[in-house]
Amino acid sequence: MPDSGSSGSQPRPETLLSRIGRPVAHPGPVNMPLHRASTIVFDTVEDLEAAKSARFDKGTLFYGRFGTPDVFAFEEAIAVLSGGYGTVAVPSGLAACVLPLVAFLKPGDHVLVTDSVYEPARTSLSAFIARSGVEVSYFDPRAGAAIAEAMRPNTRLVYLESPGSLTFEIQDLPAITSVARAHGALTMCDNTWASSLFLKPLALGVDLVVEAATKYVVGHSDAMIGTVTAAREDHHRLLRQAANWLGYRISPDDVYLAARGLRTLAVRLERHYRTGLALAEWLECQPQVRRVLHPALASHPDHALWLRDFSGASGLFAVELATTKAGAIAFVEALQLFSQGFSWGGFESLVLLTDPGHARTATRWEAEGSLVRLYAGLEDADDLKADLKSGLDRLDAFTRG
Numbered sequence: 106m107p108d109s110g111s112s113g114s115q116p117r118p119e120t121l122l123s124r125i126g127r128p129v130a131h132p133g134p135v136n137m138p139l140h141r142a143s144t145i146v147f148d149t150v151e152d153l154e155a156a157k158s159a160r161f162d163k164g165t166l167f168y169g170r171f172g173t174p175d176v177f178a179f180e181e182a183i184a185v186l187s188g189g190y191g192t193v194a195v196p197s198g199l200a201a202c203v204l205p206l207v208a209f210l211k212p213g214d215h216v217l218v219t220d221s222v223y224e225p226a227r228t229s230l231s232a233f234i235a236r237s238g239v240e241v242s243y244f245d246p247r248a249g250a251a252i253a254e255a256m257r258p259n260t261r262l263v264y265l266e267s268p269g270s271l272t273f274e275i276q277d278l279p280a281i282t283s284v285a286r287a288h289g290a291l292t293m294c295d296n297t298w299a300s301s302l303f304l305k306p307l308a309l310g311v312d313l314v315v316e317a318a319t320k321y322v323v324g325h326s327d328a329m330i331g332t333v334t335a336a337r338e339d340h341h342r343l344l345r346q347a348a349n350w351l352g353y354r355i356s357p358d359d360v361y362l363a364a365r366g367l368r369t370l371a372v373r374l375e376r377h378y379r380t381g382l383a384l385a386e387w388l389e390c391q392p393q394v395r396r397v398l399h400p401a402l403a404s405h406p407d408h409a410l411w412l413r414d415f416s417g418a419s420g421l422f423a424v425e426l427a428t429t430k431a432g433a434i435a436f437v438e439a440l441q442l443f444s445q446g447f448s449w450g451g452f453e454s455l456v457l458l459t460d461p462g463h464a465r466t467a468t469r470w471e472a473e474g475s476l477v478r479l480y481a482g483l484e485d486a487d488d489l490k491a492d493l494k495s496g497l498d499r500l501d502a503f504t505r506g
Contacts, residue, residue, distance in 0.1 A: 161345045171345075179363060180332070273398040297320055380484075384486065393501065395473060439498075442488060458476075458477055
């Protein structure tokens with residue numbers, strides 16, 4: 106069994122990350138070894154049948170698709186960090202977004218989704234979940250307790266994401282979960298932006314927490330993995346059953362990389378937080394920038410919620426440039442240290458020209474300029490600032506013609 110990292114009171118997060126999900130036998134390796142396995146063999150029929158009957162229980166070794174000791178150790182580490190009963194690891198962040206929908210929704214049910222939801226998840230909802238006879242509707246991410254107006258008698262699940270990964274609205278999780286619970290609905294929250302190090306949704310009333318561990322947990326842009334953590338044992342079991350229906354199975358190599366990345370999560374995330382905030386503060390003072398969307402800035406509309414619920418911030422934020430799309434392209438393509446690409450959470454800084462307007466149905470995205478999403482990697486903050494300045498200089502040159 107993996108080391109829970111605690112005896113008596115739980116250590117602080119930085120200490121916890123160095124202990125959880127590791128072997129406890131001594132002498133032995135520091136890290137969990139990889140287990141490449143499909144078939145698991147048993148000595149007796151009784152042993153095999155016992156494993157089969159308990160195959161959806163946490164930590165049961167039955168068949169490779171259901172998990173191996175390295176997978177179980179990683180899942181337990183995430184569960185401990187999140188403050189939940191148990192975690193199910195799946196092949197990608199999107200797979201993690203879909204799993205609770207499959208596990209808890211049936212034809213005739215209604216799912217209420219934040220309008221700032223991760224766009225691939227929105228596509229999965231419309232192209233896959235809705236096709237199964239599930240009603241899907243969207244709500245204003247800043248609705249808070251007013252979400253009660255959107256609840257229906259058949260609302261089974263409320264899908265949250267705080268903040269949204271393009272427009273960065275912070276949701277009032279305690280207010281929303283209170284309403285959902287009063288209506289008999291479950292809540293799930295995509296917590297990829299902050300990770301369970303900087304936000305504990307389960308402690309705020311959320312039932313299920315989703316993370317794209319591809320991003321901050323792995324931390325090096327070289328593996329894909331997602332996690333779903335449940336506060337309750339029965340919910341965890343239903344997630345494991347649904348993962349089996351979908352045939353989800355994660356590579357032991359990816360699990361190894363994710364577990365290794367977990368060890369440095371605290372130091373990396375703190376660096377991303379400080380660098381991202383420094384860049385956001387600097388950009389807010391630049392004449393070419395109309396506004397900066399970063400919840401840790403006092404100017405952000407949801408800054409008070411961020412202060413209340415979060416203990417840190419991501420390196421991911423957005424800026425609205427006072428220019429056309431063509432001017433934003435000139436800015437983006439002038440950058441040398443910010444590479445263009447999807448995802449984030451690795452050591453490298455990234456930039457993405459985006460337009461959230463086409464993916465809104467409950468609210469309207471209004472911007473006079475062009476939105477550019479920035480991700481602060483582990484490069485020196487002054488070097489990144491200089492790179493952004495070169496991009497803004499290029500934007501000025503473009504504007505002058």
